[in-house]
Amino acid sequence: MNLKPTVLAGMILAGFFGTTAMGGGHADPAIVAAVKARQSAMTLYSFNLGLLGGMAKGQIEYDADAATRAAASLAALTQLDQSRMWPPGSDTESLGAEMTAALPKIWMAGSKAGEIGGQLKEAAVAMEGAAGNGLDALRGAIGNVGKACGACHDGYRQPKN
Amino acid sequence: MNLKPTVLAGMILAGFFGTTAMGGGHADPAIVAAVKARQSAMTLYSFNLGLLGGMAKGQIEYDADAATRAAASLAALTQLDQSRMWPPGSDTESLGAEMTAALPKIWMAGSKAGEIGGQLKEAAVAMEGAAGNGLDALRGAIGNVGKACGACHDGYRQPKN
Numbered sequence: 001m002n003l004k005p006t007v008l009a010g011m012i013l014a015g016f017f018g019t020t021a022m023g024g025g026h027a028d029p030a031i032v033a034a035v036k037a038r039q040s041a042m043t044l045y046s047f048n049l050g051l052l053g054g055m056a057k058g059q060i061e062y063d064a065d066a067a068t069r070a071a072a073s074l075a076a077l078t079q080l081d082q083s084r085m086w087p088p089g090s091d092t093e094s095l096g097a098e099m100t101a102a103l104p105k106i107w108m109a110g111s112k113a114g115e116i117g118g119q120l121k122e123a124a125v126a127m128e129g130a131a132g133n134g135l136d137a138l139r140g141a142i143g144n145v146g147k148a149c150g151a152c153h154d155g156y157r158q159p160k161n
Numbered sequence: 162m163n164l165k166p167t168v169l170a171g172m173i174l175a176g177f178f179g180t181t182a183m184g185g186g187h188a189d190p191a192i193v194a195a196v197k198a199r200q201s202a203m204t205l206y207s208f209n210l211g212l213l214g215g216m217a218k219g220q221i222e223y224d225a226d227a228a229t230r231a232a233a234s235l236a237a238l239t240q241l242d243q244s245r246m247w248p249p250g251s252d253t254e255s256l257g258a259e260m261t262a263a264l265p266k267i268w269m270a271g272s273k274a275g276e277i278g279g280q281l282k283e284a285a286v287a288m289e290g291a292a293g294n295g296l297d298a299l300r301g302a303i304g305n306v307g308k309a310c311g312a313c314h315d316g317y318r319q320p321k322n
Contacts, residue, residue, distance in 0.1 A: 040201035
Protein backbone atom coordinates (compact mmCIF):
# COMPACT_ATOMS: atom_id res chain seq x y z
CA MET A 1 0.00 0.00 0.00
CA ASN A 2 1.10 3.48 -0.76
CA LEU A 3 -1.05 5.84 1.27
CA LYS A 4 -0.60 9.56 1.53
CA PRO A 5 0.38 10.63 5.05
CA THR A 6 -2.89 12.56 5.53
CA VAL A 7 -4.97 9.52 4.59
CA LEU A 8 -2.89 7.36 6.88
CA ALA A 9 -3.24 9.84 9.75
CA GLY A 10 -6.99 9.87 9.24
CA MET A 11 -7.08 6.08 9.38
CA ILE A 12 -5.04 6.01 12.56
CA LEU A 13 -7.24 8.65 14.17
CA ALA A 14 -10.37 6.82 13.09
CA GLY A 15 -8.99 3.65 14.65
CA PHE A 16 -8.06 5.44 17.84
CA PHE A 17 -11.50 6.93 18.28
CA GLY A 18 -13.30 3.99 16.73
CA THR A 19 -14.96 6.24 14.20
CA THR A 20 -14.33 4.33 11.01
CA ALA A 21 -18.05 3.76 10.49
CA MET A 22 -19.10 7.30 11.26
CA GLY A 23 -18.40 8.71 7.85
CA GLY A 24 -16.53 11.67 9.27
CA GLY A 25 -13.92 11.57 6.55
CA HIS A 26 -14.31 15.23 5.64
CA ALA A 27 -15.09 16.59 9.09
CA ASP A 28 -12.68 18.36 11.42
CA PRO A 29 -11.10 15.62 13.59
CA ALA A 30 -11.77 17.68 16.75
CA ILE A 31 -15.46 17.87 15.84
CA VAL A 32 -15.57 14.14 15.10
CA ALA A 33 -13.93 13.41 18.46
CA ALA A 34 -16.48 15.60 20.26
CA VAL A 35 -19.42 13.88 18.55
CA LYS A 36 -17.98 10.48 19.37
CA ALA A 37 -17.44 11.52 22.99
CA ARG A 38 -21.03 12.64 23.51
CA GLN A 39 -22.37 9.54 21.76
CA SER A 40 -20.19 7.45 24.05
CA ALA A 41 -21.62 9.24 27.08
CA MET A 42 -25.14 8.50 25.77
CA THR A 43 -24.22 4.83 25.31
CA LEU A 44 -23.04 4.70 28.91
CA TYR A 45 -26.19 6.47 30.15
CA SER A 46 -28.32 3.87 28.41
CA PHE A 47 -26.13 1.00 29.61
CA ASN A 48 -26.78 1.96 33.22
CA LEU A 49 -30.35 3.15 32.73
CA GLY A 50 -31.13 -0.09 30.93
CA LEU A 51 -30.47 -2.02 34.13
CA LEU A 52 -32.34 0.43 36.36
CA GLY A 53 -35.27 0.63 33.94
CA GLY A 54 -35.39 -3.15 33.64
CA MET A 55 -35.64 -3.42 37.41
CA ALA A 56 -38.28 -0.67 37.59
CA LYS A 57 -40.38 -2.52 35.00
CA GLY A 58 -39.94 -5.85 36.78
CA GLN A 59 -38.09 -7.35 33.82
CA ILE A 60 -34.88 -7.70 35.82
CA GLU A 61 -34.92 -8.86 39.42
CA TYR A 62 -34.24 -6.01 41.84
CA ASP A 63 -30.79 -6.16 43.36
CA ALA A 64 -29.92 -3.30 45.70
CA ASP A 65 -26.14 -3.51 45.14
CA ALA A 66 -26.38 -3.72 41.37
CA ALA A 67 -28.92 -0.88 41.30
CA THR A 68 -26.67 1.28 43.48
CA ARG A 69 -23.66 0.64 41.27
CA ALA A 70 -25.61 1.51 38.12
CA ALA A 71 -27.08 4.63 39.70
CA ALA A 72 -23.67 5.73 40.99
CA SER A 73 -22.25 5.21 37.50
CA LEU A 74 -25.07 7.25 35.99
CA ALA A 75 -24.46 10.04 38.52
CA ALA A 76 -20.71 9.97 37.75
CA LEU A 77 -21.49 10.26 34.05
CA THR A 78 -23.56 13.38 34.62
CA GLN A 79 -20.48 14.95 36.24
CA LEU A 80 -18.55 14.80 32.97
CA ASP A 81 -17.71 18.16 31.49
CA GLN A 82 -20.05 18.42 28.51
CA SER A 83 -18.72 21.75 27.27
CA ARG A 84 -16.13 20.21 24.96
CA MET A 85 -18.60 17.66 23.59
CA TRP A 86 -20.90 20.14 21.86
CA PRO A 87 -18.74 22.42 19.73
CA PRO A 88 -20.53 24.73 17.30
CA GLY A 89 -20.63 23.09 13.89
CA SER A 90 -21.37 19.61 15.24
CA ASP A 91 -25.10 19.58 14.39
CA THR A 92 -27.07 17.61 11.80
CA GLU A 93 -26.87 20.39 9.23
CA SER A 94 -23.12 20.80 9.52
CA LEU A 95 -22.24 17.11 9.65
CA GLY A 96 -25.18 15.24 8.19
CA ALA A 97 -27.71 13.05 9.92
CA GLU A 98 -25.65 9.89 9.46
CA MET A 99 -23.05 11.33 11.82
CA THR A 100 -25.13 13.07 14.47
CA ALA A 101 -28.76 13.53 15.48
CA ALA A 102 -28.04 16.79 17.33
CA LEU A 103 -30.34 19.44 15.89
CA PRO A 104 -29.01 22.96 15.25
CA LYS A 105 -31.43 24.47 17.76
CA ILE A 106 -29.29 23.09 20.59
CA TRP A 107 -26.95 26.00 19.83
CA MET A 108 -29.62 28.62 19.15
CA ALA A 109 -31.00 31.36 21.37
CA GLY A 110 -33.60 30.01 23.77
CA SER A 111 -32.11 26.51 23.82
CA LYS A 112 -33.03 24.64 26.96
CA ALA A 113 -30.43 21.91 26.39
CA GLY A 114 -28.09 23.13 29.13
CA GLU A 115 -30.94 23.53 31.58
CA ILE A 116 -32.19 20.01 30.84
CA GLY A 117 -28.65 18.74 31.40
CA GLY A 118 -28.81 20.29 34.87
CA GLN A 119 -32.12 18.54 35.51
CA LEU A 120 -30.59 15.22 34.47
CA LYS A 121 -27.71 15.76 36.88
CA GLU A 122 -30.10 16.47 39.77
CA ALA A 123 -32.28 13.49 38.92
CA ALA A 124 -29.26 11.17 38.68
CA VAL A 125 -27.91 12.28 42.04
CA ALA A 126 -31.36 11.66 43.59
CA MET A 127 -31.42 8.26 41.90
CA GLU A 128 -28.01 7.44 43.35
CA GLY A 129 -29.43 8.00 46.83
CA ALA A 130 -32.62 6.05 46.15
CA ALA A 131 -31.63 3.05 44.05
CA GLY A 132 -30.41 0.90 46.93
CA ASN A 133 -33.41 1.61 49.15
CA GLY A 134 -35.81 -0.83 47.58
CA LEU A 135 -37.73 -1.14 44.34
CA ASP A 136 -40.30 1.50 45.27
CA ALA A 137 -37.59 4.05 45.96
CA LEU A 138 -35.92 3.21 42.63
CA ARG A 139 -39.26 3.51 40.83
CA GLY A 140 -39.91 6.83 42.52
CA ALA A 141 -36.61 8.25 41.33
CA ILE A 142 -36.45 6.99 37.77
CA GLY A 143 -39.28 9.18 36.48
CA ASN A 144 -37.29 12.39 36.70
CA VAL A 145 -34.31 10.76 35.00
CA GLY A 146 -36.48 9.60 32.11
CA LYS A 147 -38.16 12.98 31.95
CA ALA A 148 -34.83 14.76 31.46
CA CYS A 149 -33.70 12.23 28.83
CA GLY A 150 -37.01 12.62 27.01
CA ALA A 151 -37.06 16.41 27.20
CA CYS A 152 -33.74 16.64 25.39
CA HIS A 153 -34.44 13.87 22.90
CA ASP A 154 -37.92 15.13 22.03
CA GLY A 155 -36.80 18.70 21.54
CA TYR A 156 -33.26 18.49 20.23
CA ARG A 157 -32.64 15.13 18.61
CA GLN A 158 -33.52 14.38 15.02
CA PRO A 159 -36.17 11.63 15.01
CA LYS A 160 -35.02 8.30 13.62
CA ASN A 161 -36.51 7.20 10.30
CA MET B 162 -39.92 -4.46 3.71
CA ASN B 163 -40.91 -7.67 5.39
CA LEU B 164 -38.49 -8.29 8.23
CA LYS B 165 -38.73 -11.04 10.78
CA PRO B 166 -39.34 -9.68 14.30
CA THR B 167 -35.96 -10.94 15.56
CA VAL B 168 -34.13 -9.18 12.73
CA LEU B 169 -36.10 -6.03 13.37
CA ALA B 170 -35.40 -6.20 17.11
CA GLY B 171 -31.70 -6.58 16.34
CA MET B 172 -31.80 -3.54 14.09
CA ILE B 173 -33.56 -1.46 16.73
CA LEU B 174 -31.09 -2.55 19.39
CA ALA B 175 -28.17 -1.86 17.11
CA GLY B 176 -29.56 1.61 16.47
CA PHE B 177 -30.09 2.22 20.16
CA PHE B 178 -26.56 1.28 21.08
CA GLY B 179 -25.03 2.53 17.86
CA THR B 180 -23.54 -0.84 17.13
CA THR B 181 -24.56 -1.29 13.52
CA ALA B 182 -20.95 -1.34 12.42
CA MET B 183 -19.76 -3.70 15.12
CA GLY B 184 -20.78 -6.89 13.42
CA GLY B 185 -22.39 -8.26 16.56
CA GLY B 186 -25.30 -9.75 14.64
CA HIS B 187 -24.88 -13.20 16.15
CA ALA B 188 -23.68 -12.17 19.61
CA ASP B 189 -25.78 -12.02 22.76
CA PRO B 190 -27.23 -8.48 22.93
CA ALA B 191 -26.16 -8.16 26.58
CA ILE B 192 -22.58 -9.01 25.61
CA VAL B 193 -22.69 -6.56 22.71
CA ALA B 194 -23.99 -3.83 25.05
CA ALA B 195 -21.19 -4.53 27.54
CA VAL B 196 -18.51 -4.35 24.84
CA LYS B 197 -19.98 -1.12 23.52
CA ALA B 198 -20.11 0.33 27.04
CA ARG B 199 -16.45 -0.36 27.76
CA GLN B 200 -15.40 0.93 24.35
CA SER B 201 -17.41 4.08 25.07
CA ALA B 202 -15.61 4.48 28.39
CA MET B 203 -12.26 4.14 26.54
CA THR B 204 -13.37 6.77 24.01
CA LEU B 205 -14.17 9.15 26.86
CA TYR B 206 -10.85 8.41 28.58
CA SER B 207 -9.03 9.29 25.40
CA PHE B 208 -11.17 12.37 24.77
CA ASN B 209 -10.11 13.82 28.11
CA LEU B 210 -6.57 12.46 28.10
CA GLY B 211 -6.11 13.86 24.61
CA LEU B 212 -6.49 17.38 25.98
CA LEU B 213 -4.31 16.76 29.04
CA GLY B 214 -1.66 15.00 26.97
CA GLY B 215 -1.70 17.78 24.39
CA MET B 216 -1.06 20.32 27.15
CA ALA B 217 1.66 18.16 28.70
CA LYS B 218 3.44 17.95 25.33
CA GLY B 219 3.07 21.68 24.69
CA GLN B 220 0.85 21.09 21.64
CA ILE B 221 -2.15 22.72 23.32
CA GLU B 222 -1.78 25.87 25.40
CA TYR B 223 -2.07 25.14 29.11
CA ASP B 224 -5.38 26.34 30.58
CA ALA B 225 -5.89 25.57 34.26
CA ASP B 226 -9.70 25.52 34.08
CA ALA B 227 -9.87 23.34 30.98
CA ALA B 228 -7.25 20.99 32.43
CA THR B 229 -9.18 20.71 35.69
CA ARG B 230 -12.43 19.96 33.87
CA ALA B 231 -10.78 17.27 31.77
CA ALA B 232 -9.05 15.74 34.79
CA ALA B 233 -12.27 15.79 36.83
CA SER B 234 -14.05 14.09 33.93
CA LEU B 235 -11.33 11.46 33.74
CA ALA B 236 -11.58 10.85 37.48
CA ALA B 237 -15.38 10.58 37.24
CA LEU B 238 -14.98 8.02 34.45
CA THR B 239 -12.74 5.85 36.63
CA GLN B 240 -15.58 5.73 39.18
CA LEU B 241 -17.86 3.89 36.73
CA ASP B 242 -18.71 0.36 37.75
CA GLN B 243 -16.68 -1.76 35.34
CA SER B 244 -18.02 -5.10 36.58
CA ARG B 245 -20.90 -5.23 34.08
CA MET B 246 -18.67 -4.16 31.19
CA TRP B 247 -16.48 -7.25 31.13
CA PRO B 248 -18.75 -10.29 31.12
CA PRO B 249 -17.14 -13.68 30.47
CA GLY B 250 -17.46 -14.50 26.79
CA SER B 251 -16.71 -10.96 25.61
CA ASP B 252 -13.10 -11.60 24.53
CA THR B 253 -11.46 -11.73 21.11
CA GLU B 254 -11.83 -15.50 20.85
CA SER B 255 -15.51 -15.49 21.71
CA LEU B 256 -16.51 -12.49 19.62
CA GLY B 257 -13.80 -12.05 17.02
CA ALA B 258 -11.19 -9.33 16.75
CA GLU B 259 -13.42 -7.07 14.66
CA MET B 260 -15.69 -6.64 17.66
CA THR B 261 -13.28 -6.45 20.57
CA ALA B 262 -9.56 -6.31 21.27
CA ALA B 263 -9.95 -7.69 24.79
CA LEU B 264 -7.72 -10.75 25.07
CA PRO B 265 -8.99 -13.86 26.91
CA LYS B 266 -6.26 -13.57 29.53
CA ILE B 267 -8.15 -10.66 31.11
CA TRP B 268 -10.45 -13.33 32.55
CA MET B 269 -7.77 -15.92 33.37
CA ALA B 270 -6.09 -16.73 36.65
CA GLY B 271 -3.30 -14.29 37.41
CA SER B 272 -4.89 -11.46 35.45
CA LYS B 273 -3.72 -8.07 36.64
CA ALA B 274 -6.46 -6.19 34.78
CA GLY B 275 -8.47 -5.35 37.89
CA GLU B 276 -5.35 -4.26 39.77
CA ILE B 277 -4.32 -2.01 36.88
CA GLY B 278 -7.82 -0.53 36.91
CA GLY B 279 -7.26 0.41 40.54
CA GLN B 280 -3.95 2.05 39.60
CA LEU B 281 -5.71 4.06 36.90
CA LYS B 282 -8.30 5.23 39.41
CA GLU B 283 -5.59 6.38 41.85
CA ALA B 284 -3.64 8.11 39.11
CA ALA B 285 -6.75 9.89 37.81
CA VAL B 286 -7.70 11.15 41.25
CA ALA B 287 -4.13 12.46 41.71
CA MET B 288 -4.36 14.10 38.28
CA GLU B 289 -7.64 15.76 39.26
CA GLY B 290 -5.85 17.41 42.18
CA ALA B 291 -2.82 18.41 40.11
CA ALA B 292 -4.12 19.50 36.71
CA GLY B 293 -5.12 23.01 37.76
CA ASN B 294 -1.88 23.73 39.61
CA GLY B 295 0.25 24.58 36.61
CA LEU B 296 1.82 22.74 33.72
CA ASP B 297 4.56 21.16 35.81
CA ALA B 298 2.02 19.67 38.20
CA LEU B 299 -0.01 18.34 35.26
CA ARG B 300 3.13 16.87 33.70
CA GLY B 301 4.08 15.29 37.01
CA ALA B 302 0.71 13.56 37.31
CA ILE B 303 0.16 12.35 33.76
CA GLY B 304 2.91 9.74 33.82
CA ASN B 305 1.08 7.42 36.20
CA VAL B 306 -2.13 7.75 34.17
CA GLY B 307 -0.32 6.80 30.97
CA LYS B 308 1.48 3.98 32.78
CA ALA B 309 -1.83 2.41 33.84
CA CYS B 310 -3.31 2.79 30.33
CA GLY B 311 -0.20 1.26 28.81
CA ALA B 312 0.02 -1.61 31.31
CA CYS B 313 -3.47 -2.79 30.40
CA HIS B 314 -3.13 -2.19 26.67
CA ASP B 315 0.28 -3.83 26.41
CA GLY B 316 -0.75 -6.90 28.34
CA TYR B 317 -4.40 -7.42 27.57
CA ARG B 318 -5.32 -5.76 24.30
CA GLN B 319 -4.84 -7.42 20.94
CA PRO B 320 -2.32 -5.39 18.96
CA LYS B 321 -3.71 -3.60 15.91
CA ASN B 322 -2.57 -4.84 12.52
